[in-house]
Amino acid sequence: MLRYGNPPLETSSSVDNYKWIILLLLSSSHFLMAMCHFSWGPLGPILKAEFDINNRQLGYVISLMYLSMVVVSIPAGILVDRHGVKWFLFLSSLMVGLGIFIIPFCSSYSYTAIAAVMIGVGYGMINQITTKGIISWFEPLERGTIMGIKQMGVTIGGGLIGIYIPLLGFYIVWKNAIFLLGGLVIVIAIVSPFLYKENPGKNPDLADEIGTSKVKKNQSPKGSLKDVLLGRRLLVVTLLSSLLAFCQASSASFLVVFAKETFTITQLFAGSLLTVAMAGGTFGRIVFGIISDRTMKGDRILPLALISLIGSIASWLLALCGSGTPIFAIIAISGALGVSFMGWNSLGMVLLAEMAGSKHVGSALGVVFTAAWGAMVLGPSIFGFLADRSGYSAGWGMLAVLSFLTFSGFMCLHRKPNF
Numbered sequence: 001m002l003r004y005g006n007p008p009l010e011t012s013s014s015v016d017n018y019k020w021i022i023l024l025l026l027s028s029s030h031f032l033m034a035m036c037h038f039s040w041g042p043l044g045p046i047l048k049a050e051f052d053i054n055n056r057q058l059g060y061v062i063s064l065m066y067l068s069m070v071v072v073s074i075p076a077g078i079l080v081d082r083h084g085v086k087w088f089l090f091l092s093s094l095m096v097g098l099g100i101f102i103i104p105f106c107s108s109y110s111y112t113a114i115a116a117v118m119i120g121v122g123y124g125m126i127n128q129i130t131t132k133g134i135i136s137w138f139e140p141l142e143r144g145t146i147m148g149i150k151q152m153g154v155t156i157g158g159g160l161i162g163i164y165i166p167l168l169g170f171y172i173v174w175k176n177a178i179f180l181l182g183g184l185v186i187v188i189a190i191v192s193p194f195l196y197k198e199n200p201g202k203n204p205d206l207a208d209e210i211g212t213s214k215v216k217k218n219q220s221p222k223g224s225l226k227d228v229l230l231g232r233r234l235l236v237v238t239l240l241s242s243l244l245a246f247c248q249a250s251s252a253s254f255l256v257v258f259a260k261e262t263f264t265i266t267q268l269f270a271g272s273l274l275t276v277a278m279a280g281g282t283f284g285r286i287v288f289g290i291i292s293d294r295t296m297k298g299d300r301i302l303p304l305a306l307i308s309l310i311g312s313i314a315s316w317l318l319a320l321c322g323s324g325t326p327i328f329a330i331i332a333i334s335g336a337l338g339v340s341f342m343g344w345n346s347l348g349m350v351l352l353a354e355m356a357g358s359k360h361v362g363s364a365l366g367v368v369f370t371a372a373w374g375a376m377v378l379g380p381s382i383f384g385f386l387a388d389r390s391g392y393s394a395g396w397g398m399l400a401v402l403s404f405l406t407f408s409g410f411m412c413l414h415r416k417p418n419f
Contacts, residue, residue: 018197019137023146025188025195026130029093031153032185036100037123038158039181040065040116042165043103046174051109061109061116063377068120070373076125077366085133086196088125093189095122101182104175124373127349128365135353135361136199141293143350144300148289151346152282155338159278233413234355238368240304240409241348242375247311247399247406248341249376250383251277255334258392263323263330276331277338284343292347300351304344305410308403311340315400319393340403 040062048058080088099118106112130150138146168177255277260270288303296302314336321330349365356364383395 019199021195022133022137022197023150025192026089026133027150027153029089029188029192030126030130030150031157032181032188033093033096033123033126034154034157035161035164035181036096036119036185037065038161039100039165039178042161043174043178046165047109047112051112053109057109061112064113065116065120065123066373066377068117069124070370070377072121072124073128073370073373074363074366077128077361077363077369080125080128080132081361081363084198085129085136086193086198089129089133089192089196090189092122092125092129093185093192095119096126097122097182097185097189099182100178100185104178124369127369128361131349131353131365132361133196140354141298143354144289144292144298144347145286145294146289147346147350148285148287151285151349154345155278155281155285155342159275159282234352234364236409236413237348237352237355238371240308240406241352241368242371243402243406244308244311244341244344244348245372246375246379247315247403248344249379250395250399251315251337251341253380254383254387254392254395255337258318258387258396259330259334262321262392263325263327265327273330273334276334277342280335280338281342283335284339285346288343288347289350292350299414300347300354301410301414304347304351305407305414307340307344307347308407308410310336311344311403312400312407314340315396315403319396319400341399 040058044058047053076088076092095118099115099122102118103112103115106115131147134143134146134150164181165174165177168174168180252274256270256274259265259273263270284307288307292298292300292303314333317329317333318337321333352365352368353361383398386394386398
């Protein structure tokens with residue numbers, strides 16, 4: 001039976017066609033919300049000038065956003081499992097849209113904290129919501145590719161917002177650019193309950209049972225949520241995902257400033273390296289999803305090991321870079337760094353969702369994202385401390401070691417499927 005009075009999709013053909021509407025809705029929502037989430041970087045100089053604040057105060061506001069994401073992650077996942085995707089997609093989009101929309105109305109620095117909390121609460125739900133929707137609507141051997149398509153909206157949104165705010169701010173005033181972005185997210189929130197439908201074609205609790213042996217190998221033993229969360233493989237993958245999240249936040253935070261202070265390049269070129277990394281992340285999310293689905297027949301672990309190895313090599317190369325490094329080498333390494341540290345998320349979420357099972361996917365992802373976002377809060381601080389104390393090579397060396405440990409962990413899981 002369909003929830004909330006949705007009209008039925010009468011044929012299997014209708015179901016197969018409608019899943020692409022679902023993908024478009026989920027991808028569009030995540031794309032626009034990612035633009036809001038990453039907007040604090042390009043808004044930073046504007047807010048500092050507007051409210052006469054320093055970097056530390058701006059950092060406090062951004063930390064509040066991440067803290068809100070950590071707090072809401074577990075309860076949001078549990079509620080999505082119990083009550084479905086539709087209304088939580090509406091709620092998360094509305095919170096993010098209203099949060100970004102009110103920033104131009106803020107009359108003081110302290111009021112921007114309210115906006116940051118609203119954006120954090122909304123964005124802290126979206127991964128659980130969209131992953132639950134994809135697991136419900138798409139078959140196992142489609143999920144890696146589909147999740148890559150959905151997740152590339154995050155890297156594209158993150159890359160686009162850096163151009164969107166300065167460009168539109170130049171022509172129409174930054175406040176109007178923010179109003180437009182917030183309005184688009186609110187529109188998505190309003191239409192989402194009318195477009196999202198639960199999949200009538202199969203029982204979501206049985207969705208995990210369909211697929212190849214490699215997909216089934218990823219799954220934890222069925223049972224209560226407690227049994228799933230305490231499964232050894234899920235705990236190990238949670239730890240490995242947290243290490244990759246640590247590397248992701250650290251590299252995204254310091255790639256630009258490292259390049260500007262190390263090489264003889266302009267601020268614009270240094271900033272473009274982050275766009276290159278985001279483009280690499282988009283490429284990685286799609287390509288490794290296809291490799292996982294088609295070449296490796298549903299194996300998520302081996303591609304994640306390869307992704308981690310690429311990140312380790314790229315980090316070591318950055319640690320060795322000096323002022324005389326050729327420009328083409330800097331661009332290539334930045335792209336490889338993005339393929340890894342910005343590109344692991346989609347396969348990581350598919351793996352965790354398949355391990356948890358459709359019944360517990362939201363709850364399990366809530367727990368995992370609490371750990372991952374906690375690592376993202378710590379990453380930039382520790383990297384920055386090492387960079388100030390011992391130079392950037394120490395920071396990149398740390399990321400190289402951590403991502404190599406992640407590679408080793410995934411390889412151990414691959415070789416010991418019964419662990």
